[in-house]
Amino acid sequence: MERARRRLAAVMCADVAHYSRLMERDEDGTLDRLKSYRSIMSGLTERHHGRIVNTWGDAVIIEFSSVVEAVQCAVDIQNELSLRNADLPQAARMDFRIGINLGDIMVEGDDIYGDGVNVAARLQELAPTGGVMLSQSVHDQVRSKLALGFESVGPQTIKNVSEPVEAFSVRLGGRNEPAPHETPSQDGEETARQQADPQLGADTQAFANGFEQARNWLRRQPKRIRSCVFMIGFFFVLNLLTSGLSTLWFVWPSLPFALALIWHVFVGKERKLMSGRSGPGD
Known part of the structure; x- marks a missing residue:
């Protein structure tokens, strides 16, 4: 062959x-x-x-x-x-x-x-x-x-x-990619609202930019960090759907994942720095 x-x-x-x-x-x-x-x-x-x-x-x-x-x-x-x-x-x-x-x-x-x-x-x-x-x-x-x-x-x-x-x-x-549910008439209405209120357009763009940066950051993280963020977000959304913002109970079930996230971010960073300082002959 x-x-x-x-x-x-x-x-x-x-x-x-x-x-x-x-x-x-x-x-x-x-x-x-x-x-x-x-x-x-x-x-x-x-x-x-x-x-x-x-x-x-x-x-x-x-x-x-x-x-x-x-x-x-x-x-x-x-x-x-x-x-x-x-x-x-x-x-x-x-x-x-x-x-x-x-x-x-x-x-x-x-x-x-x-x-x-x-x-x-x-x-x-x-x-x-x-x-x-x-x-x-x-x-x-x-x-x-x-x-x-x-x-x-x-x-x-x-x-x-x-x-x-x-x-x-x-x-x-x-x-840009339109959202799947948008129609040309909805696009026109959104444009008209932004033209009537320039600050609305600026705020919308700032939010979109921030969301995109957060998504790109999350993509670069190891799976264990993405899993922690997902679980915290899951409990937060569940809190909103069941209790709104009147009772913020999502903090307690999210606490183990928040602690794990902090551990992975800061301890993992420290280990990387320590490994970077150690040369082949150390």
């Missing part, structure tokens, strides 16, 4: 956001639109000298020899599909999420495997709807070569990868 070859490549993984919901609403229309959008992606991939490796379901894997071409292709794809979606009702729009990684891959025939592919797939899962998420290896190569804006989202824990991966989101004209 021929041994798998290895090479360095830029790998793009893309899939459709909320694909199951689109299929449930309109199977035939969704499949037709998926074929049409994949045709657009295929043309742009060829223009940027990429190779479509695999497609299954709503996912696509593309390989590039140039990381600059890979990122430019991803941006072109999102911009083109955004224009196509603009003529559709909100519920029928098909948005993709894209992740790109530069890494070592294994090649067997026409297929590719390895951490280089795995990281790209996980970054795609972290990407916002209609957005592009890059690994640091990609960001370092393109930040001075492409006229794009980038936003660090911090180190991300990637399944089956031992070390966290620094991730960067590409700014694409400020497009």
Whole structure:
């Protein structure tokens, strides 16, 4: 059996956001639109000298020899599909999420495997709807070569990868993912309220930014810390649903998890500092 070859490549993984919901609403229309959008992606991939490796379901894997071409292709794809979606009702729009990684891959025939592919797939899962998420290896190569804006989202824990991966989101004209229940009329009403009260818009944005920072911080934490935070939040929500804010009983069942959280955060940090001070010869 021929041994798998290895090479360095830029790998793009893309899939459709909320694909199951689109299929449930309109199977035939969704499949037709998926074929049409994949045709657009295929043309742009060829223009940027990429190779479509695999497609299954709503996912696509593309390989590039140039990381600059890979990122430019991803941006072109999102911009083109955004224009196509603009003529559709909100519920029928098909948005993709894209992740790109530069890494070592294994090649067997026409297929590719390895951490280089795995990281790209996980970054795609972290990407916002209609957005592009890059690994640091990609960001370092393109930040001075492409006229794009980038936003660090911090180190991300990637399944089956031992070390966290620094991730960067590409700014694409400020497009954001709408909540699943929102409709265009609700969007308009929200915009009108914010225009009537600028402070409301500022407060809403500040809350959104704070929530996003908290979520990114929580993603970077070990599982034991995330579990403690989850349990404290669970008891707090249960308190609100059963007693409102008139009686704050959630503190007592949350206390063991709060103590465990404090222990993991501060003692774990101290151990890390101590291990960092100890050299190989200590």
